[in-house]
Amino acid sequence: METSPMDHETTAEVTGIQEFFTERATGWDARFAEDGPAYRAAVDALGMHPGDTVLDAGCGTGRALEPLRAAVGPHGTVLGADVTPAMLSEAARAGRRQAGTLLLADAARLPLRDGSVDAVFAAGLLGHLPRPQAGVRELARVVREGGSLALFHPVGRAALAARKGRRLAPEDLRAEPNLRPLLAAGGWRMTSYTDEAACFLVLATRQSSSSDPGRPRPRDRA
Incomplete structure (x- = not known):
């Protein structure tokens, strides 16, 4: 499994997320085995093209990686980032490294260059971002202008509540x-x-820097 070291000290918030998902990693796919069609439909709605680079932010066990690979084709790039090692281990065990590269990384502080991906797919991520506005801004940082974002969950708000x-x-x-x-x-x-x-499912487009005057100057990351 390929990993990228986090470039910041692990916080109590991140540790809490890791503990939560580590306890649930084994058997996660079996618990939600019927979600596959909803994932595929959401990936289709993102509207990617062959050769695109796409990030699955907070990828968990990697259930979106195979549909994302199908969308971008053999010459595209699929990245799956998650902060919980146990979830990435389950993704690897399920054979999903064949669909994309697995990164051990905090979605709120990604080890990716500015504007380096065409699209971000994020399933169930928003509720686990300790600082949601900073989190969605970080997703915007790594997406090129005009790129796409999908915020997805296989059930609606009322059903989830x-x-x-x-x-x-x-x-x-x-x-x-x-x-x-x-x-x-x-x-x-x-x-x-x-x-x-x-x-x-929420779809959004990355705005140009000129339309986001309050955005701080971005910093490239290796």
Whole structure:
């Protein structure tokens, strides 16, 4: 498995995420075995082209890697980044290294150069970003201008809340009135919003630097 060392000291927040997913890594795919068609449909909606470079941010066990590989073809590049080693181990065990390169990396601080990818696919990531605005801005940093973002979950907000025994709250970041300005502040323009029982999918386009005047000067990373 290929790994990239994190370029910052592991925080308590990251450690908490790692502990949460380490406990659940074994058997994760079996628990959600019926999600495959929803993943494939979401990848199709991202609209990639053969030869593109795509990042699966917070890839987990890599369930999107094979559809992403199919979308970009043999000459494209597929990267799967996750902060939890146990999830990447499950991805490798499932044979998904054949579809993409696995990176041990925090999605909020990626070891990628500015504008180095054409698209980002992120399944279930938003709720695990300790600082969501900084997180979506980091995703924008690594995507070229005009590139694409898909924020996906195989069930909608209401279904997910019910699964966890909760009720939807007005402050839910994934609600359209909250998510649209969050993305805009991070350098994205939302182009599509779907929140249905069987799918949550938001598509956005990376804006030019000139349309994002508050964006700090980016720093290249190896």
